[in-house]
Amino acid sequence: MADTPSVFSVLPRHLAIIMDGNGRWAQARGLARSEGHKAGAETVRTIVAECCRLSISYLTLYAFSTENWSRPKTEVSALFALLVEFLRRELPLLQEKHICLRTIGAVEALPLAQRSALAHAVRATEGNRAMVLNLALNYGGRQEILRAVRNMIHDGLAETSVTEEVLAGYLYTAGQPDPDCIIRTSGEQRLSNYLLYQSAYSELIFSPVFWPDFGVSELHRALQEYAGRTRRFGKC
Numbered sequence: 001m002a003d004t005p006s007v008f009s010v011l012p013r014h015l016a017i018i019m020d021g022n023g024r025w026a027q028a029r030g031l032a033r034s035e036g037h038k039a040g041a042e043t044v045r046t047i048v049a050e051c052c053r054l055s056i057s058y059l060t061l062y063a064f065s066t067e068n069w070s071r072p073k074t075e076v077s078a079l080f081a082l083l084v085e086f087l088r089r090e091l092p093l094l095q096e097k098h099i100c101l102r103t104i105g106a107v108e109a110l111p112l113a114q115r116s117a118l119a120h121a122v123r124a125t126e127g128n129r130a131m132v133l134n135l136a137l138n139y140g141g142r143q144e145i146l147r148a149v150r151n152m153i154h155d156g157l158a159e160t161s162v163t164e165e166v167l168a169g170y171l172y173t174a175g176q177p178d179p180d181c182i183i184r185t186s187g188e189q190r191l192s193n194y195l196l197y198q199s200a201y202s203e204l205i206f207s208p209v210f211w212p213d214f215g216v217s218e219l220h221r222a223l224q225e226y227a228g229r230t231r232r233f234g235k236c
């Protein structure tokens with residue numbers, strides 16, 4: 001039987017994930033990288049449903065970084081096609097579980113079909129209150145901070161009025177708590193431009209498992225590790 005929420009002494013209010021290893025998962029099976037992304041999209045469904053069941057309030061998934069444009073054109077197109085397909089197929093799940101879909105990143109630069117599908121799903125789920133699912137798309141932490149600074153200048157903010165809280169309010173994640181925990185799959189141990197401002201005190205958890213194989217039990221293992229961490233926020 002699956003663990004119940006009470007098994008975890010503490011759960012992150014905001015969990016963020018770097019879904020890494022789709023390409024290597026496919027390569028290991030002699031498949032095209034796009035097959036790895038396809039399998040990865042299945043994992044997205046599983047992990048979204050489980051996080052919602054566990055009553056995690058915010059889940060942020062790194063689906064496409066500002067650096068991912070440099071991948072082969074065919075792979076970028078496959079990822080974008082997968083996004084539209086995912087939104088079409090999983091919208092009923094989001095509605096059934098009362099999940100509110102949001103995006104972080106420069107989504108205005110995505111192709112029209114992806115922008116339309118996203119706008120539709122975001123609008124359709126905006127009243128849902130069980131969990132916020134942020135899809136990071138064309139997202140980069142440095143770009144996000146630069147955009148915030150530019151917007152503050154544009155709004156004519158006085159030097160003394162720019163506080164940490166004000167700056168946070170100019171980020172894509174405005175109004176949301178910082179991620180308590182960031183999981184990265186596939187054994188890589190870096191943030192790769194993810195949530196650079198918001199991750200100041202996030203607990204980082206690295207799983208050796210490739211994203212397509214990251215199931216409910218791997219998620220639970222990571223959450224148990226998180227529950228065992230002592231968070232001091234710079235204090236002793």
Ligand code: FPP
Pocket residue numbers: 019020021022023024025037038040041044062063064065068079082083086135186211
């Ligand atoms: C990293 O694996 C993963 C990505 C760049 C894309 C993540 C996309 C998905 C999980 C599927 C689609 C998502 C949605 C929301 C529909 P990689 O390709 O860098 O793997 P590698 O490091 O093994 O090459």
